[in-house]
Amino acid sequence: MKVLLISANTLPASPSGPAYVAGAVRQAGHEVSVYESLFAVDLPAELAAGLDGSQPDVVGISIRLVHGDVQDASAPLGTRYVDLRPRVREIVDTVRRCSPAFIVLGGPGFNYYARDWLDYLGVDYGIRGEGEESLPLFLERLAEDGDIGSVPGCVYRRNGGFGATPPRRVEDLDGPALPAYDLFDMAQYAQHNITPAILTKRGCAFGCTYCPYSKLEGKRYRLKPPERVLAEIRHVLSHTPVRRIMICDNNLNAPRRHAEALCHAFIAAAESPNPPGFSWGTGDLRPMGITDEFCHLVQDSGCFYANLAVESASDTMLQRMRRGYTAQDVRASLEALSRSSIPFGASLMFGAAGETPDSIAETLAVMDDYDIPRGVWVTLGIYVWTDLQDIAAEARQAGVVKIGSGESLFDGPVYFSPELPVSYLVDLVGALRARPGYTVQVNRADLLEQRMGRGW
Numbered sequence: 317m318k319v320l321l322i323s324a325n326t327l328p329a330s331p332s333g334p335a336y337v338a339g340a341v342r343q344a345g346h347e348v349s350v351y352e353s354l355f356a357v358d359l360p361a362e363l364a365a366g367l368d369g370s371q372p373d374v375v376g377i378s379i380r381l382v383h384g385d386v387q388d389a390s391a392p393l394g395t396r397y398v399d400l401r402p403r404v405r406e407i408v409d410t411v412r413r414c415s416p417a418f419i420v421l422g423g424p425g426f427n428y429y430a431r432d433w434l435d436y437l438g439v440d441y442g443i444r445g446e447g448e449e450s451l452p453l454f455l456e457r458l459a460e461d462g463d464i465g466s467v468p469g470c471v472y473r474r475n476g477g478f479g480a481t482p483p484r485r486v487e488d489l490d491g492p493a494l495p496a497y498d499l500f501d502m503a504q505y506a507q508h509n510i511t512p513a514i515l516t517k518r519g520c521a522f523g524c525t526y527c528p529y530s531k532l533e534g535k536r537y538r539l540k541p542p543e544r545v546l547a548e549i550r551h552v553l554s555h556t557p558v559r560r561i562m563i564c565d566n567n568l569n570a571p572r573r574h575a576e577a578l579c580h581a582f583i584a585a586a587e588s589p590n591p592p593g594f595s596w597g598t599g600d601l602r603p604m605g606i607t608d609e610f611c612h613l614v615q616d617s618g619c620f621y622a623n624l625a626v627e628s629a630s631d632t633m634l635q636r637m638r639r640g641y642t643a644q645d646v647r648a649s650l651e652a653l654s655r656s657s658i659p660f661g662a663s664l665m666f667g668a669a670g671e672t673p674d675s676i677a678e679t680l681a682v683m684d685d686y687d688i689p690r691g692v693w694v695t696l697g698i699y700v701w702t703d704l705q706d707i708a709a710e711a712r713q714a715g716v717v718k719i720g721s722g723e724s725l726f727d728g729p730v731y732f733s734p735e736l737p738v739s740y741l742v743d744l745v746g747a748l749r750a751r752p753g754y755t756v757q758v759n760r761a762d763l764l765e766q767r768m769g770r771g772w
């Protein structure tokens with residue numbers, strides 16, 4: 317079959333999901349082409365030309381985001397909320413207008429709201445979860461006129477009803493093809509400063525109250541062997557002018573032995589010409605077990621950036637969020653990183669259940685003891701994406717998501733601890749922005765602004 321995979325992304329990010337899926341579909345014997353919507357100047361015209369050129373039988377649309385918040389000094393509280401759904405609708409409308417191809421949806425932004433997306437777009441099929449095995453199987457069944465509804469992860473609308481088959485995880489991550497970055501115009505990503513990203517494992521052994529990943533990906537780790545990771549890096553580097561790779565795993569250093577094995581493999585690879593010298597970064601280093609020894613290994617293996625996912629340094633909040641470490645662990649991690657020459661940043665997340673002005677002051681007092689060379693990224697407010705986040709129940713209780721009133725998670729509700737008055741939050745944003753090296757993102761600043769009027 318001829319398959320066109322569309323990366324329906326609106327904010328800058330590496331097309332990792334579409335690349336992995338494209339590789340798997342190609343390995344299954346299909347002819348694959350890709351279209352990246354991120355750089356479109358005239359999306360309908362460009363996509364129409366792509367459809368005309370590739371004449372696909374099937375169009376797979378990878379939905380990365382539903383809601384986005386971008387830095388904008390002219391917007392309320394310096395963050396502009398963007399509803400990304402209309403862009404996906406524009407893509408679907410264009411495909412329908414220009415091609416008789418069968419449409420199937422997927423991607424991280426699809427998984428949470430599969431049914432909402434099908435209804436919103438008037439599309440009949442989508443696949444939740446990891447697509448490397450399920451999309452090729454779906455295509456095989458489609459070609460045979462078989463039962464596509466029973467493909468793992470398939471969600472569908474049929475005869476006015478809705479059906480779903482549970483997703484299945486890819487057990488052996490070494491099995492599927494390498495991510496097909498060769499199909500993408502990698503020079504264009506490089507021009508936009510987007511570093512290609514790969515995944516070295518799936519799973520999360522923790523269970524933070526605001527995060528669904530351990531339920532989505534499973535608590536057991538599925539690890540890629542270091543040789544496989546190097547093969548992916550070699551492949552990516554042979555198709556991009558950049559010499560950098562982002563590792564987009566949850567918690568790079570859990571399990572720690574996996575992170576260490578990768579670092580050792582990167583150090584050994586640096587002595588061979590293939591892959592040519594490269595450096596790597598991570599957005600998610602967990603503040604646990606970050607010792608001097610670990611930092612040396614990370615540094616020696618060519619790390620160009622590491623974000624320490626602190627989130628809070630108040631013991632009360634760390635327990636409420638079930639982060640699984642203490643303020644002392646945060647301090648020990650910041651100390652070890654400060655002694656290393658790793659260019660590191662840190663992220664904080666304020667507003668989860670139980671957060672008070674005092675817990676925020678406690679966190680900031682810890683951060684003030686350290687110099688964070690790459691700055692601190694603060695997010696205010698917790699998106700309630702799915703009931704798989706434990707915080708969803710608290711959000712419903714607090715009235716952030718009103719049960720039965722039609723306010724749906726698809727509309728992007730955001731939870732702020734009721735113990736944080738809006739006037740305090742507004743002052744906090746100003747105070748944080750005044751701190752050198754601090755960047756602040758207020759999730760759904762538009763909603764907060766509306767609530768200001770209501771004394772919420």
Ligand code: B12
Nearest residue numbers: 327328329330332333376378381382422423424446447564
């Ligand atoms: C890494 C990451 C980032 C990195 C990106 C780095 C990079 N260079 O890629 C950074 C830190 C920049 C980032 C930022 C943001 N992110 Co982010 N990010 C992720 C993360 C952790 C991993 C994404 C990834 O690459 N996974 C690896 C690939 C291989 O997996 P995948 O994309 O899911 O693809 C698989 C399946 O989805 C499926 N699939 C994919 N496409 C298709 C297509 C078809 C047809 C089919 C059938 C299947 C299929 O198969 C793929 C292979 O298994 C996800 C959470 C997660 N664990 O998924 C959030 C996630 C995508 N991010 C999210 C958000 C909201 C953001 C931000 C908007 C946050 C913010 N407010 O600023 C920004 C936006 C940035 C942007 N420009 O897009 C949300 C999106 C949720 C939503 N409903 O909108 C997620 C899901 C996290 C969450 N909250 O749960 N992010």
Ligand code: SF4
Nearest residue numbers: 520522524527529566
């Ligand atoms: S926030 Fe990180 S550590 Fe916590 S459950 Fe999510 S992925 Fe796991």
